[in-house]
Amino acid sequence: IIVSVDTPDNSSRLLRRAMSSGDAVRLYDVVFVLGPPGSGKGTQCARIQENLGFVHLSAGDLLRAERQRAGSEFGELIETHIKNGSIVPVEITCKLLENAMIASGTAAKGFLIDGFPRNQNNLDGWVREMGAKTKVHFVLYLSAELEICVDRCLNRGQGRTDDNVESIQKRITTYNNQTFPIIQHYEQLGLVREIKCGTKTPDQVYAEVAQVFGNAGL
Numbered sequence: 336i337i338v339s340v341d342t343p344d345n346s347s348r349l350l351r352r353a354m355s356s357g358d359a360v361r362l363y364d365v366v367f368v369l370g371p372p373g374s375g376k377g378t379q380c381a382r383i384q385e386n387l388g389f390v391h392l393s394a395g396d397l398l399r400a401e402r403q404r405a406g407s408e409f410g411e412l413i414e415t416h417i418k419n420g421s422i423v424p425v426e427i428t429c430k431l432l433e434n435a436m437i438a439s440g441t442a443a444k445g446f447l448i449d450g451f452p453r454n455q456n457n458l459d460g461w462v463r464e465m466g467a468k469t470k471v472h473f474v475l476y477l478s479a480e481l482e483i484c485v486d487r488c489l490n491r492g493q494g495r496t497d498d499n500v501e502s503i504q505k506r507i508t509t510y511n512n513q514t515f516p517i518i519q520h521y522e523q524l525g526l527v528r529e530i531k532c533g534t535k536t537p538d539q540v541y542a543e544v545a546q547v548f549g550n551a552g553l
């Protein structure tokens with residue numbers, strides 16, 4: 336088994352994992368971060384990255400960057416999906432995630448994958464392409480009342496083309512119909528760690544987030 340490593344620390348960690356995993360080498364530790372639009376996923380991921388050594392990869396941010404990339408053949412398709420709050424085909428999103436993971440090297444403790452898997456197509460594509468290369472430790476589910484989420488998106492002030500009433504309504508419909516069932520799927524596997532965020536400050540939410548990671552030994 337060949338394990339690619341770039342630091343002494345990681346080399347022992349990855350080799351330990353390779354030796355203990357039996358048949359497959361699991362190179363990437365992953366935590367998925369899900370929740371309604373505006374629940375605070377990006378806000379909390381930034382803190383986890385800063386404090387706990389995980390690399391934050393937002394599927395939405397990667398898609399927005401690909402949309403802006405000169406010469407991208409997917410720019411128009413991505414923008415149409417973003418405005419409609421619909422989900423980009425997994426072949427595109429999964430490749431962007433994998434490229435970003437590879438580009439991060441092995442210095443990361445693991446990856447926080449924010450806003451993914453968002454529907455059954457995302458989940459199936461991830462299992463197909465990344466299932467054997469990753470260990471999903473748990474799904475951090477940041478829940479919040481939808482009215483609060485709408486207000487947060489409308490007041491975010493980042494100039495997103497989908498932070499308007501019409502797009503937000505569509506994003507919430509997609510969340511209810513397509514993403515929530517994925518959370519329920521992971522719930523059945525005992526992998527969901529829910530934090531109710533609606534009325535808590537970012538500091539209060541982060542205190543609970545840190546506890547969840549601590550309990551998982553991460």
Ligand SMILES: Nc1ncnc2c1ncn2[C@@H]1O[C@H](COP(=O)(O)OP(=O)(O)OP(=O)(O)O)[C@@H](O)[C@H]1O
Pocket residue numbers: 370371372373374375376377378379395450487488490491492532535536537540
């Ligand atoms: N606990 C909180 N209390 C009040 N405001 C918050 C809280 N957490 C985040 N916010 C604010 O709400 C807005 C949305 O937060 P953030 O971008 O982290 O959400 P998100 O879940 O990543 O949203 P999206 O799914 O649309 O990307 C931001 O303006 C952020 O500063």
Ligand SMILES: Nc1ccn([C@@H]2O[C@H](COP(=O)(O)O)[C@@H](O)[C@H]2O)c(=O)n1
Pocket residue numbers: 372393394395396398416417418419420421422423424428449450451452453457497506
């Ligand atoms: N797995 C994903 C994630 C996101 N999208 C699209 O991007 C939009 C914005 O996502 P945020 O997480 O930044 O809110 C989202 O509404 C989708 O259109 C996607 O297709 N697949």
Ligand SMILES: [Mg+2]
Pocket residue numbers: 376377393395
């Ligand atoms: Mg976000």
